Amino acid sequence: MKKYIKLASILFFIFIVFYSVNRYRNYSLSLMPKEYKLVKKIFDKFSLNNDLGNRPVSIIIRAGEDMHYLMVDTGICKDKKNICFYFENLDPFKKYRGYRSRDVNYAIKQSYLHGHANASASPTGTILINRSTFRVLEGKENFIAAAIAHEMFHIIQFAPFEASFKALKAWQDNPNKTDESINEVFLNEKQIIEAEADLGGALILLQADYPKDTFIKAMEYFYKQSGIIHTKGQSKRHPDYITRINLIRAFMNDESFHKKKIRDKSSPLTWRYNRRENWLKFYPNQITN
Ligand SMILES: [Zn+2]
Numbered sequence: 102m103k104k105y106i107k108l109a110s111i112l113f114f115i116f117i118v119f120y121s122v123n124r125y126r127n128y129s130l131s132l133m134p135k136e137y138k139l140v141k142k143i144f145d146k147f148s149l150n151n152d153l154g155n156r157p158v159s160i161i162i163r164a165g166e167d168m169h170y171l172m173v174d175t176g177i178c179k180d181k182k183n184i185c186f187y188f189e190n191l192d193p194f195k196k197y198r199g200y201r202s203r204d205v206n207y208a209i210k211q212s213y214l215h216g217h218a219n220a221s222a223s224p225t226g227t228i229l230i231n232r233s234t235f236r237v238l239e240g241k242e243n244f245i246a247a248a249i250a251h252e253m254f255h256i257i258q259f260a261p262f263e264a265s266f267k268a269l270k271a272w273q274d275n276p277n278k279t280d281e282s283i284n285e286v287f288l289n290e291k292q293i294i295e296a297e298a299d300l301g302g303a304l305i306l307l308q309a310d311y312p313k314d315t316f317i318k319a320m321e322y323f324y325k326q327s328g329i330i331h332t333k334g335q336s337k338r339h340p341d342y343i344t345r346i347n348l349i350r351a352f353m354n355d356e357s358f359h360k361k362k363i364r365d366k367s368s369p370l371t372w373r374y375n376r377r378e379n380w381l382k383f384y385p386n387q388i389t390n
Contacts, residue, residue, distance in 0.1 A: 136235045148368035159382045164191040165231030167216040171208035192379040193232040222255035247319030254301030264290035295339045
């Protein structure tokens with residue numbers, strides 16, 4: 102009998118150790134991939150002299166937009182109009198185990214090696230970053246900070262709500278307007294929101310003690326790494342490169358562009374990480390979690 106009790110306690114002990122190690126591995130901030138560690142470092146710096154709002158923000162590093170083309174190539178994503186969002190959002194730090202996993206895993210690898218630097222924000226309070234961003238911008242931490250500052254401003258804006266609201270009003274004022282012209286209103290308003298996020302992002306960087314010209318240098322580099330910048334499709338969602346650079350430069354040259362100490366800063370941020378679900382999340386100090 103004694104033997105069984107001894108064996109049971111050893112098994113229980115092994116289980117506890119295994120469970121604790123597993124838990125530590127899944128939630129530990131110190132064991133995060135280096136990309137997430139860098140994102141955390143940047144946000145901690147922002148929070149020292151910025152108000153990052155009053156809701157939690159999640160950051161997800163994902164396989165990225167190249168997955169769209171790669172999945173169409175493999176025939177796994179059949180509809181060419183479909184953006185293959187499911188595959189773009191796959192966890193790049195983990196082996197995919199679903200349908201045609203060999204092809205999908207190879208595509209995740211290619212997306213990292215060939216993909217561009219890009220990030221996006223959702224009004225739900227989520228920032229998505231292509232993993233390739235960290236490869237393309239290796240050693241350029243300030244430029245990664247610029248991309249993140251722009252997206253963080255979109256979170257504060259609840260973008261693209263304001264643009265959609267103006268499009269709705271235009272439609273109400275004139276119900277006979279075609280869908281195309283309503284969409285035109287929406288896209289024009291969206292460009293204004295994008296320009297505001299550039300200026301807001303530039304200010305977040307300045308407030309956090311980055312060199313004054315960081316945002317404009319980063320913007321120039323983003324366009325250079327994307328290669329083709331003159332096509333119509335490129336300039337519909339954002340103002341075109343020249344307009345964008347001119348707006349940022351005018352804003353930065355204005356005398357109001359200087360650092361101000363703020364009282365309602367968001368630091369210290371409270372951080373949560375989940376490796377299994379692939380997200381990193383912060384709570385500004387203004388809210389309790
Ligand atoms: Zn944007």
